[in-house]
Amino acid sequence: MRPDRTPFHEPPLHDPPLHEPPVHGRWDAVVAGARVAGAATAMLLARQGARVLVVDPARPGSDTLSTHAIMRAGVLQLHRWGLLDRVRAAGTPRIEVTSFHYGSEEISIPIKARDGIDGLYAPRRTVLDPILVDAAREAGAWVVHGWSAVGLLGGPPERVRGVRLRSADGSTIDVNTRLVIGADGMRSRIARLVGARTTHSIPHATATVYGYVPDLGIDAFAWHFGPERGMGTIPTNGGDTCVYAGMRPERLLAGREHGLDALFLDTIRSLSPELAERIAERAASTKLRAFAGAPTFLRESWGPGWALVGDAGYFKDPLTAHGITDALRDAELLALAAAEGTDAALAAYEARRNELSRGLMDVTGRIASLDWDLGELQNMHRELSRQMQREVEEILGGRGFRGARHGVSATA
Numbered sequence: 001m002r003p004d005r006t007p008f009h010e011p012p013l014h015d016p017p018l019h020e021p022p023v024h025g026r027w028d029a030v031v032a033g034a035r036v037a038g039a040a041t042a043m044l045l046a047r048q049g050a051r052v053l054v055v056d057p058a059r060p061g062s063d064t065l066s067t068h069a070i071m072r073a074g075v076l077q078l079h080r081w082g083l084l085d086r087v088r089a090a091g092t093p094r095i096e097v098t099s100f101h102y103g104s105e106e107i108s109i110p111i112k113a114r115d116g117i118d119g120l121y122a123p124r125r126t127v128l129d130p131i132l133v134d135a136a137r138e139a140g141a142w143v144v145h146g147w148s149a150v151g152l153l154g155g156p157p158e159r160v161r162g163v164r165l166r167s168a169d170g171s172t173i174d175v176n177t178r179l180v181i182g183a184d185g186m187r188s189r190i191a192r193l194v195g196a197r198t199t200h201s202i203p204h205a206t207a208t209v210y211g212y213v214p215d216l217g218i219d220a221f222a223w224h225f226g227p228e229r230g231m232g233t234i235p236t237n238g239g240d241t242c243v244y245a246g247m248r249p250e251r252l253l254a255g256r257e258h259g260l261d262a263l264f265l266d267t268i269r270s271l272s273p274e275l276a277e278r279i280a281e282r283a284a285s286t287k288l289r290a291f292a293g294a295p296t297f298l299r300e301s302w303g304p305g306w307a308l309v310g311d312a313g314y315f316k317d318p319l320t321a322h323g324i325t326d327a328l329r330d331a332e333l334l335a336l337a338a339a340e341g342t343d344a345a346l347a348a349y350e351a352r353r354n355e356l357s358r359g360l361m362d363v364t365g366r367i368a369s370l371d372w373d374l375g376e377l378q379n380m381h382r383e384l385s386r387q388m389q390r391e392v393e394e395i396l397g398g399r400g401f402r403g404a405r406h407g408v409s410a411t412a
Helices: 036-047 072-080 084-089 125-139 189-194 249-258 260-271 273-281 323-340 343-368 374-397
Strands: 029-032 052-056 097-102 105-110 142-145 147-154 160-167 172-176 180-182 198-202 207-214 221-226 229-235 240-247 289-291 296-299 306-308
Touching (some): 029 160, 072 084, 221 260, 229 260, 240 249, 249 260, 296 343, 323 343, 343 374
Parallel strands (some): 029 180, 052 142
Antiparallel strands (some): 097 105, 147 160, 160 172
């Protein structure tokens, strides 16, 4: 934190997890949400000496909707933060090839080892989220599950000066803090409380049906596309492959009456009959979930005494499987800005996030429209690749990123 700030007594590490938030003193930051964006932001802030409280209503290690895939930029950050070995140790398979299937045409791309990265990874959220929470605790952050941020102390048009927390049994406490960080998802309560405006949006959205299929024997990311639909196979922990089918939202709505299983297999069969047959053999052990889709958006992500990170401030369609990578990127940008502790730094965080996001948003929106032929889609994927490579280059040496292996204080 800034050297002119009054130091706080260093809180002890807490294991087992706390059941109630400590309310004494004043926090540098209170983070609403202990998943990827929130836990990573808290970890990076705590590594810089900040006194950080994190609350989350969900049970520790609980599952959540996710594509799981982490692209090179995100894997690079986990490596520099000293956490990639934990992802590997959890049995997360290393992905060395990604393939794109445009009808009958297949393009395979090897994942080259460089910058300390030996491949891509797609951990279950029951693996990744606890790794980040544990790292935040080890850095000195206090992480408490079973509590939600439900109100603000102060707030627009005045500076936010604290947050009201509520437990599962309905009891509430008020906590003072210099910064309230909303990492509470696309339907963020913090965003609503501060009145964060949407500054850019794209209406296109795909609906998704997905499940975890055991023993498919797939060891690569594989993306299949056809008219008005797409699917992907994402190897993850425990020998499972996350298989998703993407479609127009109205198709999901119409197909629900026949059951998700039929809709799921019909979509996959139209893109890969062989894979659909293998999945059908394992259908009894595959529980499906559906996501109806949501528009892509950027929100205002800072104001006096508050900030947003992850899906709370920036959401885009999951068809390009880039959400976790974005969340890790923005956690570092916000942690550096919050550590500086000025409104100018937070404004610069939002501007930098927007600069890095707009290209990814726009090409993802065009892909999510499902309004393309396969030749046009290949061009969009080339543009997506360029945007992703730009992100890697920025993290490696661009302005706004200073993530060292065990902190964020040295230039990478």
